Amino acid sequence: MLxxxxxxxxxxxxxxxxIISESVLVFQEGVIRYFRKQNxxxxxxxxxxxxxxxxxxxxxxxxxxxxxxETLIPESRGDVLGLLExxxxxxxxxxxxxxxxxxxxPMIPAEFHEEFLDLATTAAKGVEEVVQAARRFLSDPLSVKxxxxxxxxxxxxxxRIAEKIQRxxxxxxxxxxxxxxxxxxxxxxxxxxxxxxxxxxxxxxxxIKRSM
Amino acid sequence: MVTLLYLSSGLFLGWSLGAxxxxxxxxxAVGTKMLKFRFAAIIASIFFILGAVxxxxxxxxxxxxLGSINKIAGAFIVVLSAGITVYSMTRLGxxxxxxxxxVGAIIGxxxxxxxxxxxxxxxxxxxxxxxxxxLAALFAFVIYRLVLRFKTLQKIHIFRLDxxxxxxxxxxxxxxxxxxxxxxxxNVMGVFVSISPFHDISLGPLNFTSVQQLFLMGGIxxxxxxxxxxxxxxxxxxxxxxxxxxxxALIVVLAESLVLFLFxxxxxxxxxxxxxxxxxxxVPVSSSQLVVGAIIGxxxxxxxxxxxxxxxxxxxxxxxxxxxxxxLICFVSLxxxxxxxxxxxxxxxxxxxxxxSEDYCSIxxxxxxxxxxx
Numbered sequence: 001m002l003x004x005x006x007x008x009x010x011x012x013x014x015x016x017x018x019i020i021s022e023s024v025l026v027f028q029e030g031v032i033r034y035f036r037k038q039n040x041x042x043x044x045x046x047x048x049x050x051x052x053x054x055x056x057x058x059x060x061x062x063x064x065x066x067x068x069x070e071t072l073i074p075e076s077r078g079d080v081l082g083l084l085e086x087x088x089x090x091x092x093x094x095x096x097x098x099x100x101x102x103x104x105x106p107m108i109p110a111e112f113h114e115e116f117l118d119l120a121t122t123a124a125k126g127v128e129e130v131v132q133a134a135r136r137f138l139s140d141p142l143s144v145k146x147x148x149x150x151x152x153x154x155x156x157x158x159x160r161i162a163e164k165i166q167r168x169x170x171x172x173x174x175x176x177x178x179x180x181x182x183x184x185x186x187x188x189x190x191x192x193x194x195x196x197x198x199x200x201x202x203x204x205x206x207x208i209k210r211s212m
Numbered sequence: 213m214v215t216l217l218y219l220s221s222g223l224f225l226g227w228s229l230g231a232x233x234x235x236x237x238x239x240x241a242v243g244t245k246m247l248k249f250r251f252a253a254i255i256a257s258i259f260f261i262l263g264a265v266x267x268x269x270x271x272x273x274x275x276x277x278l279g280s281i282n283k284i285a286g287a288f289i290v291v292l293s294a295g296i297t298v299y300s301m302t303r304l305g306x307x308x309x310x311x312x313x314x315v316g317a318i319i320g321x322x323x324x325x326x327x328x329x330x331x332x333x334x335x336x337x338x339x340x341x342x343x344x345x346x347l348a349a350l351f352a353f354v355i356y357r358l359v360l361r362f363k364t365l366q367k368i369h370i371f372r373l374d375x376x377x378x379x380x381x382x383x384x385x386x387x388x389x390x391x392x393x394x395x396x397x398x399n400v401m402g403v404f405v406s407i408s409p410f411h412d413i414s415l416g417p418l419n420f421t422s423v424q425q426l427f428l429m430g431g432i433x434x435x436x437x438x439x440x441x442x443x444x445x446x447x448x449x450x451x452x453x454x455x456x457x458x459x460x461a462l463i464v465v466l467a468e469s470l471v472l473f474l475f476x477x478x479x480x481x482x483x484x485x486x487x488x489x490x491x492x493x494x495v496p497v498s499s500s501q502l503v504v505g506a507i508i509g510x511x512x513x514x515x516x517x518x519x520x521x522x523x524x525x526x527x528x529x530x531x532x533x534x535x536x537x538x539x540l541i542c543f544v545s546l547x548x549x550x551x552x553x554x555x556x557x558x559x560x561x562x563x564x565x566x567x568x569s570e571d572y573c574s575i576x577x578x579x580x581x582x583x584x585x586x
Contacts, residue, residue, distance in 0.1 A: 006371045006375040009371050010369050073370055073374045074244040075457040075459075137370075139369045139370065
């Protein structure tokens with residue numbers, strides 16, 4: 001009975017992390033499709049990420065519920081709940097960016113496309129690494145450090161790319177309104193890497209607590 | 213009925229032992245809600261009673277050789293004095309142990325009866341208290357290191373580790389309760405052994421001795437203490453007194469249980485003796501102090517910098533202060549009981565010439581010779 005419950009929640013945690021990982025891939029795919037003007041495919045990416053977000057929310061609530069009702073991992077419950085909620089924000093962030101692309105249809109000149117794709121890829125890599133770190137935290141906390149180091153690297157890289165595009169945009173001949181609009185998207189995409197860094201910071205502390 | 217009245221002090225001490233010391237076995241597990249109180253209480257009660265009935269004789273014999281109380285009224289006062297000492301020191305927030313209180317009370321009875329206390333036995337008991345503390349710290353240190361190594365190598369998932377810990381807390385808790393029952397029943401009923409009002413009962417091949425019946429009564433009193441009062445103590449222990457994670461609690465309880473078992477198991481004692489190995493003396497030790505020792509052991513294994521070694525000083529002080537207070541209360545109470553309530557607290561006619569060697573005999577008030585078995 002005890003071990004059956006354990007297996008179930010382990011599986012749910014794995015599924016939750018799979019969803020985060022998948023959603024960030026869909027996000028990356030969606031950005032590419034937007035710039036390639038593959039509208040139908042972009043819409044399918046958006047609806048896919050929305051479905052993933054709903055599934056992540058349902059799973060998170062179910063896991064939280066189980067953690068409380070079954071009084072599991074009392075010493076780390078707060079940490080795992082915090083981890084779940086912050087990881088969930090990553091899916092929300094990915095969905096939010098694609099949704100804004102869909103609603104606001106920003107006019108981004110082709111000369112910025114390459115950098116935008118770079119930013120999306122770097123932010124996605126940061127999220128991928130933090131998902132790996134979370135998986136390791138659950139079974140091998142001492143090895144988390146290696147992934148955290150990469151998350152910090154991708155966050156810095158995303159910041160650098162974001163700044164580079166902003167400088168380029170504001171030195172172009174575009175209208176100020178358009179410049180501001182593009183900047184809004186740059187900041188939103190970069191914030192995905194920032195959220196990954198927030199999760200990494202929490203994981204670093206949780207790891208110290210678990211290893212004590 | 214009168215016998216039961218006299219045994220009531222033992223039952224009270226048993227109740228208080230169950231109420232307080234069950235927390236040393238299941239405190240963190242219940243306090244952190246790893247186990248439900250009812251479940252922990254059932255396990256603790258069953259194993260406390262089993263330990264008391266089937267393995268409680270060894271430590272009782274040691275207490276008996278410290279002072280063989282020969283009147284039930286005297287035994288009543290001895291146990292009551294220990295109970296009062298434990299209660300008052302707990303109220304004052306001072307560290308106290310039932311084992312130390314009962315030893316002090318027995319010496320008080322010896323003094324009152326004019327019997328010289330066997331210094332050899334006394335030093336064996338005090339030496340065991342010190343050794344038990346060191347062993348608890350050592351066991352906890354080694355177990356912590358082994359568990360850490362195992363955890364690192366096996367990479368166990370946090371939820372599976374949680375399940376293993378729960379299972380471990382149940383198994384180790386049961387073992388702890390058994391060992392605590394075996395070791396500490398001597399404090400509760402040990403002084404009544406030589407004057408047990410019960411008779412042996414034989415049911416076919418099964419023989420239920422008078423001592424076992426006495427210990428069963430004590431065990432039931434302990435179980436009542438667990439069910440009626442230990443929940444609050446467990447919550448306090450689990451959440452505030454020494455806040456441990458369930459895994460650390462598992463290590464601490466295992467170290468504590470092993471030490472209790474070493475100082476209570478007659479089987480292990482005989483096994484070592486027959487093989488010419490040094491055996492652990494069967495002496496009642498303090499489970500609360502073992503927990504402190506084990507926590508210090510874990511702290512050392514973690515290389516923690518904030519270990520409060522002052523706790524050890526307090527324990528050391530308790531080794532002296534508790535028996536002294538208990539001795540005084542017992543001596544005064546025996547005097548009052550004998551001279552105010554006109555109750556015989558010492559059987560001065562008990563002279564066991566045949567077993568008595570000169571070394572252990574003394575002349576009591578020049579009237580009756582009272583001796584103690586070597």
